[in-house]
Amino acid sequence: MAAVGGVALLAMGGPRLIAATMTVEARSVIWDVYEGTPVPQDRLLAAAADVAAAARWARDGELEASGGLLLLRAAEGAPEPRQAELRTAAVAALESALSVAPGQPNAWFNLAHLRRLRGDPAGAVAALRMSLLAGRFVPGLMQSRIALGVALLPAMDRETLDLLHREIRLMWVAEPHYVAELGASPAAGPVVRAALDGLTEAEMAEYRRRHGR
Numbered sequence: 001m002a003a004v005g006g007v008a009l010l011a012m013g014g015p016r017l018i019a020a021t022m023t024v025e026a027r028s029v030i031w032d033v034y035e036g037t038p039v040p041q042d043r044l045l046a047a048a049a050d051v052a053a054a055a056r057w058a059r060d061g062e063l064e065a066s067g068g069l070l071l072l073r074a075a076e077g078a079p080e081p082r083q084a085e086l087r088t089a090a091v092a093a094l095e096s097a098l099s100v101a102p103g104q105p106n107a108w109f110n111l112a113h114l115r116r117l118r119g120d121p122a123g124a125v126a127a128l129r130m131s132l133l134a135g136r137f138v139p140g141l142m143q144s145r146i147a148l149g150v151a152l153l154p155a156m157d158r159e160t161l162d163l164l165h166r167e168i169r170l171m172w173v174a175e176p177h178y179v180a181e182l183g184a185s186p187a188a189g190p191v192v193r194a195a196l197d198g199l200t201e202a203e204m205a206e207y208r209r210r211h212g213r
Contacts, residue, residue, distance in 0.1 A: 019054035023063065026050040030066045033073055044074040052093070061101025068093035069110055087114055098130075105135030109145055116148065121155035128152060132163040142171050143178065150188045161191075168195035173207045 029047035032039050051067030054060075068090045075086035094111040098104060108131035116124035128148060135141070149156070149164040156164070168191070172179040183192035 015057040019058040019060070022054040022057070023050050026054075026067075026070075027063075030063075030070065033066075033069060039073070041074050041077055044070045048074065048089075048093070055096075059100050061097045061099075062104065062107075064097035064100065065094060065104050065107035065110075068097060068107065072110055072114060084118075087118055090114055091118070102130070103134050105131045105138050106141060108134055109141055109148070112148060112152075116152065121152055124148070125152050125155050125157065125160050129157075129160040129163060132160070132167060136166065137170055137174075139174070142167060142174075146171060146182065146188075150182075150191060153191060164191065165195035165198055168192055169199055169203050172196060172199075173203055173210065176207070176211065 026047035029039055029043055033044075048067045048070040051063055051070070055064055055067075071086050071090035071093055075083050075090060078086055091111065091114050094107055094114070098107055098111070108127050112124045112127035112131060115121075115127055128145065131141075131145060138145075146164070146167055149160075149167070153161075168179060168182075172195075179192060179196075182188045183196075
């Protein structure tokens, strides 16, 4: 019986082991991208292909979302019509990844960014809303989400606007100088003022705790 159990465990773990083996190099490329290290387009595409191939053995939503990011980065340096093809592939990879692991604020943001680039503002707003819901305080992402939100204001529904207001207030608590500079711009000034008009006692208390005033 022990032998049978061991075979069963091996069979269950086999696909994941194969997938992990297939993505050793891809994970190194992904790490470089997250670190901001320039990566040649051929390495980005090869790593994305390895991630996609591994997904046929075992699904890993976070890894697959990173594969979508690789395609997004590859698209940034590609000429048309290749750029459009890579953006389409990146959208498909991110949507597939999020169907497996939806709680990824960065992946939702990347999807929102891509949908906007592809002329789908309503879809971009929907993805931005999911990013804001998946992680309300993500320091490395908040400025980018606010900037994208400002760009999408003409297409934004009330629920997402409320979430954007919350994001601006959270950013004001954490980095008031950034929000002050943002509020001075003609495009963002009205939404920043509307957001700060809704400051809660708890948010103001946290601001005083952080900044001593």
